[in-house]
Amino acid sequence: MHELVLLTLPNQAASLTVNSPYLILSLVLIRLTLLAHLPFMVNFVVLGGHMKLEKKTHITLQDVAKHAGVSRATASLVLRGSKHITEATREKVLASMQQLGYVYDRVAANLRSKVSTTVGLIIMELANPFYSELLVGIHQELDKFGQTVILGTTFDSQSIQERLLSTMLEHRVGGIILSAVPGSPSAPINRIEQLGIPVVLVGRRLPEANCDYVGVDNVLGGQIAVDYLVQKGHRRIALVGGFSQLSSWQGRKQGYDHALLQAGLTIDPSLIIESPATRQGGIEAIEKLLLLPDRPTAIFCYNDTIAIGAMMKLKDAGINPGQDMAIVGFDDIPEAAIISPKLTTVSSFTRMMGAHAARLLYSRIEGSALEPTSVILKPQLIVRDSCSFTGKY
Amino acid sequence: MHELVLLTLPNQAASLTVNSPYLILSLVLIRLTLLAHLPFMVNFVVLGGHMKLEKKTHITLQDVAKHAGVSRATASLVLRGSKHITEATREKVLASMQQLGYVYDRVAANLRSKVSTTVGLIIMELANPFYSELLVGIHQELDKFGQTVILGTTFDSQSIQERLLSTMLEHRVGGIILSAVPGSPSAPINRIEQLGIPVVLVGRRLPEANCDYVGVDNVLGGQIAVDYLVQKGHRRIALVGGFSQLSSWQGRKQGYDHALLQAGLTIDPSLIIESPATRQGGIEAIEKLLLLPDRPTAIFCYNDTIAIGAMMKLKDAGINPGQDMAIVGFDDIPEAAIISPKLTTVSSFTRMMGAHAARLLYSRIEGSALEPTSVILKPQLIVRDSCSFTGKY
DNA sequence: TACTTTCATTAGATCGATCTAATAACTAAA
DNA sequence: TTTAGTTATTAGATCGATCTAATGAAAGTA
Numbered sequence: 001m002h003e004l005v006l007l008t009l010p011n012q013a014a015s016l017t018v019n020s021p022y023l024i025l026s027l028v029l030i031r032l033t034l035l036a037h038l039p040f041m042v043n044f045v046v047l048g049g050h051m052k053l054e055k056k057t058h059i060t061l062q063d064v065a066k067h068a069g070v071s072r073a074t075a076s077l078v079l080r081g082s083k084h085i086t087e088a089t090r091e092k093v094l095a096s097m098q099q100l101g102y103v104y105d106r107v108a109a110n111l112r113s114k115v116s117t118t119v120g121l122i123i124m125e126l127a128n129p130f131y132s133e134l135l136v137g138i139h140q141e142l143d144k145f146g147q148t149v150i151l152g153t154t155f156d157s158q159s160i161q162e163r164l165l166s167t168m169l170e171h172r173v174g175g176i177i178l179s180a181v182p183g184s185p186s187a188p189i190n191r192i193e194q195l196g197i198p199v200v201l202v203g204r205r206l207p208e209a210n211c212d213y214v215g216v217d218n219v220l221g222g223q224i225a226v227d228y229l230v231q232k233g234h235r236r237i238a239l240v241g242g243f244s245q246l247s248s249w250q251g252r253k254q255g256y257d258h259a260l261l262q263a264g265l266t267i268d269p270s271l272i273i274e275s276p277a278t279r280q281g282g283i284e285a286i287e288k289l290l291l292l293p294d295r296p297t298a299i300f301c302y303n304d305t306i307a308i309g310a311m312m313k314l315k316d317a318g319i320n321p322g323q324d325m326a327i328v329g330f331d332d333i334p335e336a337a338i339i340s341p342k343l344t345t346v347s348s349f350t351r352m353m354g355a356h357a358a359r360l361l362y363s364r365i366e367g368s369a370l371e372p373t374s375v376i377l378k379p380q381l382i383v384r385d386s387c388s389f390t391g392k393y
Numbered sequence: 394m395h396e397l398v399l400l401t402l403p404n405q406a407a408s409l410t411v412n413s414p415y416l417i418l419s420l421v422l423i424r425l426t427l428l429a430h431l432p433f434m435v436n437f438v439v440l441g442g443h444m445k446l447e448k449k450t451h452i453t454l455q456d457v458a459k460h461a462g463v464s465r466a467t468a469s470l471v472l473r474g475s476k477h478i479t480e481a482t483r484e485k486v487l488a489s490m491q492q493l494g495y496v497y498d499r500v501a502a503n504l505r506s507k508v509s510t511t512v513g514l515i516i517m518e519l520a521n522p523f524y525s526e527l528l529v530g531i532h533q534e535l536d537k538f539g540q541t542v543i544l545g546t547t548f549d550s551q552s553i554q555e556r557l558l559s560t561m562l563e564h565r566v567g568g569i570i571l572s573a574v575p576g577s578p579s580a581p582i583n584r585i586e587q588l589g590i591p592v593v594l595v596g597r598r599l600p601e602a603n604c605d606y607v608g609v610d611n612v613l614g615g616q617i618a619v620d621y622l623v624q625k626g627h628r629r630i631a632l633v634g635g636f637s638q639l640s641s642w643q644g645r646k647q648g649y650d651h652a653l654l655q656a657g658l659t660i661d662p663s664l665i666i667e668s669p670a671t672r673q674g675g676i677e678a679i680e681k682l683l684l685l686p687d688r689p690t691a692i693f694c695y696n697d698t699i700a701i702g703a704m705m706k707l708k709d710a711g712i713n714p715g716q717d718m719a720i721v722g723f724d725d726i727p728e729a730a731i732i733s734p735k736l737t738t739v740s741s742f743t744r745m746m747g748a749h750a751a752r753l754l755y756s757r758i759e760g761s762a763l764e765p766t767s768v769i770l771k772p773q774l775i776v777r778d779s780c781s782f783t784g785k786y
Numbered sequence: 787t788a789c790t791t792t793c794a795t796t797a798g799a800t801c802g803a804t805c806t807a808a809t810a811a812c813t814a815a816a
Numbered sequence: 817t818t819t820a821g822t823t824a825t826t827a828g829a830t831c832g833a834t835c836t837a838a839t840g841a842a843a844g845t846a
Contacts, residue, residue: 060832071796076834084794103588106563107500108832112801118543118564126532127727132525139519139546148560150511151542153532167541170499171511195496279731308731334520338672338701340733453802464826469804477824501802505831 059100068096079104116174119361122152122164123179128278128305129333130350131179134202137354138177145362147174158184165192174365177357179203182245186210198364202357205247212364213374214357216348218248221379222255225300225328225346228381230263234298234326234391238271240285240310242302249302252330256300271296275306282309290317297391298326304333304345311339311386326387330379342384349377452493461489472497509567512754515545515557516572521671521698522726523743524572527595530747531570538755540567551577558585567758570750572596575638579603591757595750598640605757607750607768609741611641614772615648618693618721618739621774623656627691627719627784631664633678633703635695642695645723649693664689668699675702683710690784691719697726697738704732704779719780735777742770 065075070089077085078093096102110116119142123131139149150171152164161181165188168176175198178189186209189199199211229237239256242249253272260267273288275281282301286309289295301307307329311321321327322341329336332347356375458468463482470478471486489495503509512535516524532542543564545557554574558581561569568591571582579602582592592604622630632649635642646665653660666681668674675694679702682688694700700722704714714720715734722729722738729736749768 058832062832072833073796073798073835074794077795080834082794086794089794101584104563105504105565105832107565108504108801109834110801111498111501111504111803112832112834114801114834126525126529129522129525132519132522136519136546139544148564149544151532151544153529170497171541172498172500191494312731335728335731338705338728339731451802455802465802466804466826466828467824470825473804475824479824482824498802501831502804503831504833505802505804507804507831 059102060105061102064093064096064100064102067100068093110172116172116365117147118150118171118173119147119358119365120150120152120164120168120171120173120176122154122161122168122176124154124156124181126153129335130203130303130305130331133333133350134179134354134357137351138358139354140351141355141358142362145358147362147365154181156181162188165189169195169197173197175199175361177202177361180206180209182243182247198361200357200361200364202353203248207247210372212360212372214353214360214377215248215374216353216377216379218251218379219255219258221330221346221348222252222300223259224255224379224381225252225330226256226259227263228344228383229298229300229326229328229387230259230265232298232326232387232390234296235265236268236271236294236296236391237265237298237300238273238289238296240273240289240299240301241275241281241306242277243274252300252302277303277306279305279309279312282306282311283313286310286313286317296325297389298387299328301327301329304329304331304336304343307343307345307386308335308339311341311343322386322388324389326389326391328387332382336382337384341386341388344384344386345382346379347382348379353377452495453498454495457486457489457493457495460493461486503565509565509758510540511543511564511566512540512751512758513543513545513557513561513564513566513569515547515554515561515569517547517549517574519546522728523596523696523698523724526726526743527572527747527750530744531751532747534748534751535755538751540755540758547574549574555581558582562588562590566590568592568754570595570754573599573602575636575640591754593750593754593757595746596641600640603765605753605766605768607746607753607770608641609746609770609772611644611772612648612651614723614739614741615645615693616652617648617772617774618645618723619649619652620656621737621776622691622693622719622721622780623652623658625691625719625780625783627689628658629661629664629687629689629784630658630691630693631666631682631689633666633682633692633694634668634674634699635670636667645693645695670696670699672698672702672705675699675704676706679703679706679710689718690782691721691780693721695723697722697724697729697736700736700738700779701728701732704734704736715779715781717782719782719784721780725775729775730777734779734781737777737779738775739772740775741772746770 061075061079062072065072068075068089070093074085074089075093078090106117121135121138123135126132126135142149150168150173152167154161154164158181161184165176169192176192177200179202180189182204184206186206189206189209189211192199193211201209201211201213203215205213205215226237237256237260239253242252244250244253257267270292273285275285282305285306289299299310301310307327311327314321314325319325327343329343329345330348331350332345333350336343336345356377360373360375454468454472455465458465461468461482463486467478467482468486471483499510514528514531516528519525519528535542543561543566545560547554547557551574554577558569562585569585570593572595573582575597577599579599582599582602582604585592586604592602594602594604594606594608596608598606598608619630630649630653632646635645637643637646650660663685666678668678675698678699682692692703694703700720704720707714707718712718720736722736723741724743725738725740726743729738749770753766753768
């Protein structure tokens with residue numbers, strides 16, 4: 001019985017060289033005994049006088065079938081719940097699976113049946129709460145469809161995005177949800193679509209990309225934010241953060257312009273300051289803004305993260321955000337509700353956006369070959385405490 | 394040339410029934426012509442008078458090899474950069490890949506070579522900044538090793554955790570990083586380890602689980618937090634949030650106890666309030682705390698999220714956190730630095746924790762079969778503004 | 787009884803790669 | 817020239833499942 005101890009070594013093969021014919025004979029007997037009792041636990045490899053005994057780590061459907069006394073095909077049908085299987089055989093096979101500790105190999109199955117149960121998700125950054133909220137929405141929805149998420153982050157680098165797209169394809173994802181790096185070429189995406197793998201863009205649009213899009217109505221968002229500020233009495237309103245290459249920036253700017261013009265105000269280019277969409281970007285933008293001879297009384301920030309940075313810098317400069325300067329953000333990330341003053345912002349319903357993207361992608365994977373669709377969510381102003389200042393002293 | 398148009402239909406097969414022998418003849422000619430020029434783009438299936446022409450969506454290594462005039466095995470060797478390949482054949486094969494738009498099927502390759510390039514990551518919740526930070530650390534590190542992340546969230550449900558673990562195994566992950574649901578049995582995890590798939594626990598320990606662990610020294614963390622408060626002059630210090638089943642809670646509690654006893658103070662069980670580790674949990678805990686006849690002067694919160702909720706509730710109740718009540722958090726999530734007052738907290742270096750977990754897991758995957766290892770990070774007190782109150786009026 | 791129909795089951799091919807062991811081609815040494 | 821040694825290449829088996837088409841058995845029908 002001592003030889004059995006060898007088998008308990010995790011994941012390792014035991015081997016021994018024998019010279020004596022008696023030893024060989026006894027080993028052969030041991031081998032026969034073991035095979036009779038644990039046929040699915042042990043493998044033997046005999047080379048000359050060298051006998052290798054290895055633990056079988058992976059139980060396959062073949063093993064299950066043999067154990068249950070049926071064919072591989074029948075076992076497979078049981079797995080997939082075919083109605084052509086007798087209750088008796090089903091139970092027999094299921095019992096064998098249980099007993100042997102069978103683990104279904106979805107990857108091998110997908111290879112043969114040419115389906116995929118994974119979806120690629122490529123976003124800019126995880127630390128950004130906008131994306132983690134988006135990810136939550138996507139993840140929850142895909143889970144309902146039995147799809148598993150493969151994750152990649154680009155940090156807004158085009159080369160990383162290219163690499164991630166390739167990796168996803170190599171992993172045979174059924175589809176890809178992509179928040180594209182601004183200014184990235186649309187050719188690779190169209191190529192992926194041509195391969196029959198659907199792509200859904202979220203949040204950021206790519207011109208020329210011939211695929212689905214889920215996002216918020218940025219024009220309307222900019223409009224309602226600035227409308228609100230104008231209505232509060234502001235006449236000099238800055239637009240802070242983000243970059244003009246971003247489709248979302250362009251939309252928000254358009255809404256900003258429109259609201260101002262509608263109110264009979266002029267657009268002052270010096271009040272439009274681009275900066276990275278990070279907290280640091282907000283800080284930098286405010287530094288520039290404070291140098292202006294004629295400061296604005298209100299700031300519409302490209303997103304909440306920038307707004308938070310902006311508010312930090314304003315406090316540092318002795319300007320009380322909310323009291324001395326009105327602030328409106330965009331996205332309604334969780335932090336917006338907890339900082340002080342609580343941030344008035346345009347909600348883009350990020351989770352719902354993720355859920356929509358997931359649903360749309362799944363419908364494509366399932367084969368609805370419609371024309372490229374866009375789902376545009378209506379933003380909503382969430383009024384909190386960051387706009388007490390009315391622009392009048 | 395009209396027939397070529399059919400080929401541009403994405404992912405669809407064209408078929409037509411022919412009766413006239415002349416038409417058949419011409420189709421045969423078209424077929425020969427197409428096959429000569431685009432041998433890897435088109436498939437023909439002829440059944441009786443019915444000829445089906447379908448676009449070949451997937452280019453395989455077989456196709457590449459045929460196009461380059463070599464064997465499948467040679468093409469495979471080129472892919473893997475074998476040194477036994479002549480420069481001439483290498484270039485020939487690479488050119489063919491380029492021309493045909495070959496996409497490497499990593500999944501099929503992994504099936505045969507029994508390796509895995511994916512890692513499963515199971516955490517409680519994404520919306521929680523602690524986990525999104527952890528995820529960033531893990532993701533960045535794994536990326537360096539060429540490993541792709543498959544994601545799952547449990548929302549602290551044991552049944553979901555079980556399901557996710559199964560899914561990960563079915564997807565043939567090479568290893569799993571798990572932030573276990575508190576109180577979940579360790580048997581499934583040990584079974585996975587026995588299958589030869591390494592598991593690394595992060596943040597939360599499971600008794601009996603025979604696997605690696607990466608976490609912060611919770612005892613020390615609790616100790617330095619409470620030491621600081623004691624040193625500031627506080628004598629009644631509450632411990633708020635989290636649940637006593639969590640190994641991390643137990644550790645922090647132990648440090649809390651130790652620091653109090655060391656300072657000659659007694660431990661008052663009424664000052665220990667358990668609640669969910671969410672913002673809402675913080676709010677609820679403070680509600681209970683405010684009912685106490687003899688209120689504490691300082692609060693050590695189980696984590697920053699709870700601390701944020703607690704501070705919100707205190708403000709609502711007219712108590713100025715920082716000024717009227719000292720608060721210390723745990724984890725140092727990004728929000729801690731932006732809320733007002735800025736939160737003094739114990740940093741658990743979450744990203745680094747993730748990176749350590751990733752490295753440890755990868756070393757296991759690569760086959761270092763050491764004893765289960767624990768990596769315990771030293772926490773550090775980050776002093777900010779939430780402890781101005783010294784406990785004396 | 788003979789024939790069709792239906793149903794459970796299965797052998798063998800297949801998905802797209804890698805691996806093994808053998809073969810061909812080309813040198814270098816005897 | 818022959819032999820051995822090295823190097824580039826390849827045929828065929830293989831990974832673990834599904835799929836196709838065929839099989840045999842049982843039930844229903846004429």
